[in-house]
Amino acid sequence: MTIITDPRCTEYAAPGHPERPERVSRTVDLLKSRTQLPISWQTPAAAQDSVLLRAHTQRHLHRLLAPEDFDGDTPAHPHIAEHARRSVGGALRALAAARAGETAFSLLRPPGHHATPERAMGFCYLNTVAIAALEAQEGGCRRVAVFDFDVHHGNGTEEILLDQPGMAFFSIHQHPCYPGTGRTNRGGNCFNFPVRPATPRADYRAVLARALEQLKAFRPELVAVSAGFDAYQGDPLAQGTLAREDFYWLGESLRALQVPAFSILEGGYSDDLPELILAYLSGLNGWTL
Numbered sequence: 198m199t200i201i202t203d204p205r206c207t208e209y210a211a212p213g214h215p216e217r218p219e220r221v222s223r224t225v226d227l228l229k230s231r232t233q234l235p236i237s238w239q240t241p242a243a244a245q246d247s248v249l250l251r252a253h254t255q256r257h258l259h260r261l262l263a264p265e266d267f268d269g270d271t272p273a274h275p276h277i278a279e280h281a282r283r284s285v286g287g288a289l290r291a292l293a294a295a296r297a298g299e300t301a302f303s304l305l306r307p308p309g310h311h312a313t314p315e316r317a318m319g320f321c322y323l324n325t326v327a328i329a330a331l332e333a334q335e336g337g338c339r340r341v342a343v344f345d346f347d348v349h350h351g352n353g354t355e356e357i358l359l360d361q362p363g364m365a366f367f368s369i370h371q372h373p374c375y376p377g378t379g380r381t382n383r384g385g386n387c388f389n390f391p392v393r394p395a396t397p398r399a400d401y402r403a404v405l406a407r408a409l410e411q412l413k414a415f416r417p418e419l420v421a422v423s424a425g426f427d428a429y430q431g432d433p434l435a436q437g438t439l440a441r442e443d444f445y446w447l448g449e450s451l452r453a454l455q456v457p458a459f460s461i462l463e464g465g466y467s468d469d470l471p472e473l474i475l476a477y478l479s480g481l482n483g484w485t486l
């Protein structure tokens with residue numbers, strides 16, 4: 198499989214912020230320690246403005262260069278626009294690998310699914326997954342599904358892809374929870390699966406399975422996955438109940454679709470994040486846990 202990462206994505210941090218550099222650096226260390234795994238490592242390419250502007254306004258790209266924080270969760274770290282562009286570049290490289298028939302994961306920060314056309318929020322600056330989905334469409338994919346299993350609703354992705362022909366968005370998330378959206382479906386193509394806080398694990402998994410069934414019925418040519426690992430029972434930011442095996446199962450279920458797919462890292466804030474990602478990638482590739 199192809200994994201895209203870059204050590205520069207660990208060069209920014211805010212004291213006490215859960216979205217911290219170790220999320221990526223510890224995951225890279227774990228994956229590299231498993232020398233038997235057939236992983237080809239790549240670095241992200243730079244994303245061009247024309248690609249970003251399919252999802253965002255020029256004003257937003259300009260705002261990302263200003264040194265004022267976007268909100269309490271989303272600091273204006275030095276060079277954050279470059280970090281966010283590199284995260285998009287990772288998704289584009291993952292998309293290319295998927296279209297070449299490989300499994301692919303972009304292991305970079307910052308995450309993206311909360312970023313709207315005009316606003317950075319919720320630790321997100323550019324909407325990586327939506328940009329990559331739109332690029333896939335531009336490259337000839339007629340039916341693109343975005344599957345978002347982060348515990349938070351992908352509000353930015355929904356706003357960007359709402360009623361876009363050939364696109365469907367499926368989000369499974371805790372509600373009520375940040376950012377408060379995603380209670381019902383929107384438009385003809387955004388399907389939301391809210392899950393109550395502390396829903397028993399088997400029920401949470403049944404909702405994920407239902408979302409996957411609907412995704413399958415959409416008959417996508419390509420699946421872009423917003424892979425967030427914060428629905429985990431040990432995550433500090435929400436009251437999800439999933440276990441490590443459930444992330445393996447998610448990977449396995451996506452593999453079973455037999456449709457080209459790529460995944461990008463969204464949230465996931467527990468110290469077990471590296472093991473959760475390894476479990477997901479194992480399911481995705483048919484590796485034994």
Ligand SMILES: [Zn+2]
Pocket residue numbers: 347348349425427463464465
């Ligand atoms: Zn999240």
